[in-house]
Amino acid sequence: MAEINHQVGIKASPEKIYELLTTDLGLSQWWTNDISGAGEVGSIIQFRFNGGGPDFSVTKLIPNKLVKWEHSGAVPDAWMDTEIEFQLRVEETQTFVRFKHSNWKESSDFMAHCSTKWAVFLLSLKEALESGTGKPFPNDIHIDHS
């Protein structure tokens, strides 16, 4: 199984970061502006990019420490059965967000694309928290010309 890993350090409290990972309003500040359904364990979050996009069910929440989602639905096909995890860890002057998108069947070009794109969105999360303005879709940084 292949896996995407990232880590960013943010000058923000874990409480504030957790809010941006667990609410529609928070998630829409850094990933995509069209998000609905975020809530407690069992809820299904719909992330939309120009109408299409993945659904994730929330599988684990430890307030201000851990957020886990499981891909729910058929789009995109390569994301079937994959899981996403955000772990928060406070260290001195910053809170680290340790990200994993795991359980990929293979390390494909599409997975590599998603890995780079996740970095862009995690930096958008950092920016949203530190400057007040992230770069969610459709204002996200483009990593190719497709």
Add this chain to the structure above:
Amino acid sequence: MAEINHQVGIKASPEKIYELLTTDLGLSQWWTNDISGAGEVGSIIQFRFNGGGPDFSVTKLIPNKLVKWEHSGAVPDAWMDTEIEFQLRVEETQTFVRFKHSNWKESSDFMAHCSTKWAVFLLSLKEALESGTGKPFPNDIHIDHS
């Protein structure tokens, strides 16, 4: 074994991208401004960040298609025996750079940090080629406050 994967699509010819992956002057436009030793297979490239940094030996070159390096030396320890690969693939209006940093012993926090940082430098490579100005160290985007 753990692995970092990325992909960016660049509006530039594979010849021009290959130049930025295989020469001191080219590499210094997007990774770090202090680089020496780049050359044919067998040469050892020294990448320096404020004096310290990794060495890589060039292990394979297919002009305008493939660049492979093997970590050479002891710093950083977690990079021992790791390999880096850039594959270039032309598609319609862009050239894709498919990146792998493979053979990591484990998927650690440090590896996750490096994964995010590689995304930043690959976007710097894209920028260097498309706008003429990349963001090599010490002008690189910071992903934490360490």
